[in-house]
Amino acid sequence: MSTHRNHSAKHALPSNPAYIDFPRSDGDSTLWPTNTSRIIDNEGCVNFMDPVPLDAPLSVKWRMGAGDAICVALKLPGSQPYVLRDFPDGYRMFDHNKGKAANPRHDVYLFGSESKARFRSVPEFIPHAIWLMGDGSDVCKCKYCSKKPQREITSSMGNLLRHSNSPSPSRPARPKTDKPERKKDVLSKRPLGDRLRDNKTYAAVQKSHSLPKMSPHIQTKHVMLVERNNNLRDACRLPSEGSLPRYFRDNELVWCALENPIMPYPGQPATTQEEESLVIKFWPAIIDEVKLAIARTPIPPDLITADNAATPWVTRQFTTYSVRFLGISQTYLLPDNMIIPYQSHLVPELLLSGMAHRPIDDWDFTTEKLADFNPCPSPPGVPPAYRDALTTFALALQIASTISTFWCVTDEWDAKLPLPPPPTRPVPPPSSLQSAIEAAAINNAYGGSISTGPMQNRAPPPAPARVVTQVRFQGMWWGGERIWADDLVRLKVPRSCLAPAGAQHIFTPSPGGPRATALAQAQGKEPAAVWCHLARRKRECRVTGMLYELADIDWEDPNLPRNNVEALATQAPTSISAGISVSAKPLSSVRSGDMSSSYALPPAPTGFQIPLISGRYYPHLLQHPQLRTQLSDVIPLDSQSMLSSAHLWALEGLFGGYKNCVDPTFYKVNREKMLMDASKEALAALKVHVKERQDEAARLEDAVAQMDTD
Numbered sequence: 001m002s003t004h005r006n007h008s009a010k011h012a013l014p015s016n017p018a019y020i021d022f023p024r025s026d027g028d029s030t031l032w033p034t035n036t037s038r039i040i041d042n043e044g045c046v047n048f049m050d051p052v053p054l055d056a057p058l059s060v061k062w063r064m065g066a067g068d069a070i071c072v073a074l075k076l077p078g079s080q081p082y083v084l085r086d087f088p089d090g091y092r093m094f095d096h097n098k099g100k101a102a103n104p105r106h107d108v109y110l111f112g113s114e115s116k117a118r119f120r121s122v123p124e125f126i127p128h129a130i131w132l133m134g135d136g137s138d139v140c141k142c143k144y145c146s147k148k149p150q151r152e153i154t155s156s157m158g159n160l161l162r163h164s165n166s167p168s169p170s171r172p173a174r175p176k177t178d179k180p181e182r183k184k185d186v187l188s189k190r191p192l193g194d195r196l197r198d199n200k201t202y203a204a205v206q207k208s209h210s211l212p213k214m215s216p217h218i219q220t221k222h223v224m225l226v227e228r229n230n231n232l233r234d235a236c237r238l239p240s241e242g243s244l245p246r247y248f249r250d251n252e253l254v255w256c257a258l259e260n261p262i263m264p265y266p267g268q269p270a271t272t273q274e275e276e277s278l279v280i281k282f283w284p285a286i287i288d289e290v291k292l293a294i295a296r297t298p299i300p301p302d303l304i305t306a307d308n309a310a311t312p313w314v315t316r317q318f319t320t321y322s323v324r325f326l327g328i329s330q331t332y333l334l335p336d337n338m339i340i341p342y343q344s345h346l347v348p349e350l351l352l353s354g355m356a357h358r359p360i361d362d363w364d365f366t367t368e369k370l371a372d373f374n375p376c377p378s379p380p381g382v383p384p385a386y387r388d389a390l391t392t393f394a395l396a397l398q399i400a401s402t403i404s405t406f407w408c409v410t411d412e413w414d415a416k417l418p419l420p421p422p423p424t425r426p427v428p429p430p431s432s433l434q435s436a437i438e439a440a441a442i443n444n445a446y447g448g449s450i451s452t453g454p455m456q457n458r459a460p461p462p463a464p465a466r467v468v469t470q471v472r473f474q475g476m477w478w479g480g481e482r483i484w485a486d487d488l489v490r491l492k493v494p495r496s497c498l499a500p501a502g503a504q505h506i507f508t509p510s511p512g513g514p515r516a517t518a519l520a521q522a523q524g525k526e527p528a529a530v531w532c533h534l535a536r537r538k539r540e541c542r543v544t545g546m547l548y549e550l551a552d553i554d555w556e557d558p559n560l561p562r563n564n565v566e567a568l569a570t571q572a573p574t575s576i577s578a579g580i581s582v583s584a585k586p587l588s589s590v591r592s593g594d595m596s597s598s599y600a601l602p603p604a605p606t607g608f609q610i611p612l613i614s615g616r617y618y619p620h621l622l623q624h625p626q627l628r629t630q631l632s633d634v635i636p637l638d639s640q641s642m643l644s645s646a647h648l649w650a651l652e653g654l655f656g657g658y659k660n661c662v663d664p665t666f667y668k669v670n671r672e673k674m675l676m677d678a679s680k681e682a683l684a685a686l687k688v689h690v691k692e693r694q695d696e697a698a699r700l701e702d703a704v705a706q707m708d709t710d
Helices: 057-074 122-132 150-160 183-188 192-198 226-236 273-277 349-356 367-372 386-403 433-445 514-520 565-569 625-634 639-644 646-651 671-709
Strands: 018-020 045-051 082-084 092-100 105-111 253-262 280-298 313-325 331-335 339-341 406-419 466-478 481-484 488-491 530-538 542-549 574-576 580-582 613-616
Touching: 018 057, 045 331, 057 082, 057 092, 057 122, 122 150, 226 481, 253 313, 253 331, 253 386, 273 349, 280 331, 280 386, 339 625, 349 386, 367 386, 386 671, 406 671, 481 613, 625 646, 639 646
Parallel strands: 018 082
Antiparallel strands: 045 092, 092 105, 253 280, 253 339, 280 313, 313 331, 406 466, 466 481, 466 530, 488 530, 488 613, 530 542, 574 580
């Protein structure tokens, strides 16, 4: 039997409570979760939201805790206990059931607030409830409105949290009785004098090392997120044999391959290119969780040797993803070879046109119809009908397209940057009697004397170093992708357009290698991409980082080693188009006294405007099994086939990033707000489309009727 985590079923209303009613509310029932149906997937797991009644023990616990805190904060009269009569209008409590169907995990949330989609605990809800009791002139002090950690808010509540579970009485300690020493043990012990003589003193002498002083620019109080660290490690980890890199991250937008594609003509395979374009092969989804799986493959009998006879199998580790399909309330666990980036798949134009011009009566946006649709039924389930799939698939495409227009920065932190004091200048001698008197007063104030001389010709003490606080961010959501600082991202601008003649800190584009030079004489070559290694993000929404260029494997770098470092360091600042500026400080990667060794890339420019970012970089993506079919259709390559699949080449840097880029324009507070707003806006857009189709059909009927009358 399932149990609630940290939830007690013993909470009940007091005998004579005083009820509290909210005078206003910021609730919105459209923010409630829609996946309220209990559906068991093919793994025997559930993932749904169960509404909690108002008189349930969990609701009573929240109502009593919030009511008691409001009583203390507003100093309400009376000695009877105060309880919320109901949650604010538009609010409702849900129990999130997730995990094995026989014993799922339970997490309770209060949904409905426009400032935050859900509250996770009573201490989180109390400051917001107190704010709703006022007229709204004050600022709400909850963690979502004040942007403060809940730990600080809870510690500042003081006696607002009076209802706390009393600790359970501890069992009294059992007195220990001294056991009599056995005679055998006494006889076996050595004499005390012998034991003392054998005790030698050993001193461990550790050699002291003189460590260099820490740079003042290192932020020691800044903590790197565990999620960011894991994602960056996954990005640079080489894939094991027979597996794919761990491309995707939590809450990213992806395409999931359907094990059984939805065919327009059931039971009949697609025989023409037109019929193939109508098949629904992929479904957009959101990554819920990343898991590690292990598979054991038997070794063929003819390949078994004496070394592997004891273990006649091969163990392979791979990544599985728990994904939530868009437009419906279905969650699946899929292996990594069935998921591709959202930017790597284009829906055929014929399929889009067929959905847009389908009969008006086929559009059904009822919640039950959308929630019950299952594109991947478990055996022996019946595959869905193509006609029923078009509405939910159109909604899923619209949601995914809307998510691609959103962006936001995340994980804000303050960087303390010490600035050097301005240079001091000697004070000129006084030019009048009044200035001489003022100079003498300053001299006395700073301790001038006969031995040290007057202060009038000496500069005052240097001013203390200034510390500037700069707001930075560890990551951002860029459309459907999660991008962290230190990620390698693609830029839209091709390499031939970025400082084609070179710049102070940017090399000239690398020419082709011997093989590429020979091939370039017969056919043109698309400029390669430019990557940017992100270093930091600032509030003005600019990113900085090192630039990398894709060069031929047999190309030799003529810039290494470089002997003109000193000349570069003395050049004037240079400005480059496309919103890029270059600073004039010397190259920090040069090691003094060693001009013959190879050097790293020059420092990064001071800032790129965010619209130059195309998206994440996916190494070895063209080896993905789901993309082999698309690549086989364009091989052997020619100019037309290369351009038709340019969105794939761009993901690995073989084409400029503008061939496959994201252009988010609408800022959202967080990822949850993105997903909720995308669902609402997508459904509203489809309803507007159907309404326009209906109006157009009505106008045509009126025109035909008018012609018949005439």
